[in-house]
Amino acid sequence: MPDVRMASPQGRWILFTTVLGSSMALLDSTVVNVALPHIGRDLDADLAALQWTVNAYMLTLAGLILLGGSLGDRYGRRKIFMVGVVWFAAASLLCGLAPNAGVLIAARAFQGIGGALLTPGSLALIQASFHPDDRGRAVGLWSGFGGIGAAVGPFLGGWLVDGPGWRWVFLLNVPLAVACVPVALRHVPESGDEKAHGGFDVLGAALGALSLGLVTYALIEAGEGSLAVAVTAMGGVAAGVAFVYVERRRPDPMMPLDVFASRQFTAVNLVTLCVYAALGGFFFLSVVQLQVVAGYSALGAGTALLPTTVLMLLLSSRSGELGERIGPRIPLTVGPLLCAAGMLLMLRVGENASYVADVLPAVLVLGVGLVALVAPLTATVLASVDVTRAGLASGINNAAARAAGLVAVAALPLLTGMGPEAYRSPDAFDDAFHRAMAWCAGVLVAGAAVAFATVRRPAPDCTRPECRTHGSVTAPPLEGRRARKRLG
Numbered sequence: 001m002p003d004v005r006m007a008s009p010q011g012r013w014i015l016f017t018t019v020l021g022s023s024m025a026l027l028d029s030t031v032v033n034v035a036l037p038h039i040g041r042d043l044d045a046d047l048a049a050l051q052w053t054v055n056a057y058m059l060t061l062a063g064l065i066l067l068g069g070s071l072g073d074r075y076g077r078r079k080i081f082m083v084g085v086v087w088f089a090a091a092s093l094l095c096g097l098a099p100n101a102g103v104l105i106a107a108r109a110f111q112g113i114g115g116a117l118l119t120p121g122s123l124a125l126i127q128a129s130f131h132p133d134d135r136g137r138a139v140g141l142w143s144g145f146g147g148i149g150a151a152v153g154p155f156l157g158g159w160l161v162d163g164p165g166w167r168w169v170f171l172l173n174v175p176l177a178v179a180c181v182p183v184a185l186r187h188v189p190e191s192g193d194e195k196a197h198g199g200f201d202v203l204g205a206a207l208g209a210l211s212l213g214l215v216t217y218a219l220i221e222a223g224e225g226s227l228a229v230a231v232t233a234m235g236g237v238a239a240g241v242a243f244v245y246v247e248r249r250r251p252d253p254m255m256p257l258d259v260f261a262s263r264q265f266t267a268v269n270l271v272t273l274c275v276y277a278a279l280g281g282f283f284f285l286s287v288v289q290l291q292v293v294a295g296y297s298a299l300g301a302g303t304a305l306l307p308t309t310v311l312m313l314l315l316s317s318r319s320g321e322l323g324e325r326i327g328p329r330i331p332l333t334v335g336p337l338l339c340a341a342g343m344l345l346m347l348r349v350g351e352n353a354s355y356v357a358d359v360l361p362a363v364l365v366l367g368v369g370l371v372a373l374v375a376p377l378t379a380t381v382l383a384s385v386d387v388t389r390a391g392l393a394s395g396i397n398n399a400a401a402r403a404a405g406l407v408a409v410a411a412l413p414l415l416t417g418m419g420p421e422a423y424r425s426p427d428a429f430d431d432a433f434h435r436a437m438a439w440c441a442g443v444l445v446a447g448a449a450v451a452f453a454t455v456r457r458p459a460p461d462c463t464r465p466e467c468r469t470h471g472s473v474t475a476p477p478l479e480g481r482r483a484r485k486r487l488g
Helices: 009-043 047-075 077-097 101-129 132-162 167-171 173-187 202-220 227-249 257-261 263-292 298-304 306-326 329-348 355-383 387-415 426-454
Strands: none
Touching: 009 047, 009 077, 009 101, 009 132, 009 167, 009 173, 009 263, 009 298, 047 077, 047 101, 047 202, 047 263, 047 387, 077 101, 077 167, 077 173, 101 132, 132 167, 132 298, 132 306, 167 173, 202 227, 202 387, 227 257, 257 263, 257 387, 263 298, 263 329, 263 355, 263 387, 263 426, 298 306, 298 355, 306 329, 306 355, 329 355, 329 426, 355 387, 387 426
16 A cells, blocks of 8 residues: 655655656647747748647647556556656657757657656556545645646746747756656656556557547648548548457457446547537637737737636636536536637737737636536546546546547638638738637537536546646546545
8 A cells, every 4th residue: 555645755756756747748738839920930830830730749649648557557657657758858859959840740749659658647656656645635736736837838938939939848848857757766656557467559549549640631731632631531530440440349448438338428528529629729729819910929928818727726626516516517518608608709809909808808708617617527527437447537538638629720720711821911810710719619519518418417426536626728637547536
């Protein structure tokens, strides 16, 4: 039984290194969008290259995050976590030194692999190391500090972009890794899962990532209308079908399809796809709109969206408690509708937009919507499966959210007629941004309709989320494989 106490020096060092490691991946998922216009100008990149700068990272992260957790269980969570930190730092260094867009995109894909190794490992280390009496508090602190990192990220990213330059958004990860690894070696105990056995579903992970990658490529390049794009799209669909076939046949699949036998689990993941597709598109385009059209600096654009994260940090735990009292159906219906209203309010953000009159109302309404839905969504995902599969359910839900954001970033420019050079033209980008916000709002309304029609109150004896405070806008909080707390 783990016996590290929170009050001990070792306990504080474990918390420090896991927060520091996970913050590397969390920061990159929020700050890179702020730097996109500067990256495009500096590397003479078109819009497709900027889409891939975001999507290459999300592609490998979403495709491999479930496999990353399994590797930690088998080979040692500390070992895989440190491999992920070092890998992520090395890829970040390559990003910071990239001479052209092609190298940057490849390095971002490698970053996603590192993120898939360290993200589930950081939480698993806390759950495996701390005494049961302190575990809930440790997870809460890990989650809270991660939320603070998510809030600081856009501000820090904007300051770096306007100051020393966009390359430091990536280079900053190197000293963080240098601080993280020695502490992990000295103070974090190794742990694993003695019950982990059998082979790894490498084929399933590869097919899933390949399907996402081919579909993403087809969506980004669809404007060309070539035969190669059509063949790529069909290849993506074929890889997706093969993924389902492999997962159904394997004795130890990465994503057991029988978990979707729960109608509630399936329904909530459909809501997740709608919500995080809209959010992925919104956060990709809004910081560019604020810089290219409204004339904000990178720092101004990054901090403009800060109230959304602050609201989540302050109110997410209370939202979870409310969801436990009234059930998830109302929060998962009202939350997406409020987010849709916030995105429609962004239609007021144009040239020389006032922050107080135009931007702030939109981000406040969006933040309230996220507060209403994220905590109940996580709780419902965990409650819809057996307690022994809570970590698996959370991992699938987290990966689904990232995949939805990936597809949205690829599809929105196509759906809105955003040309390769649109981000260089304020008028062209503004027109496309308005169409994109309407699309995002429509997807959120669809998610609200799915929630209202399908989500029901969980059973009273269900798994309570351990991450009660969170501020990530890119995916729901990741719950550990050992979540065992009960309501009551």
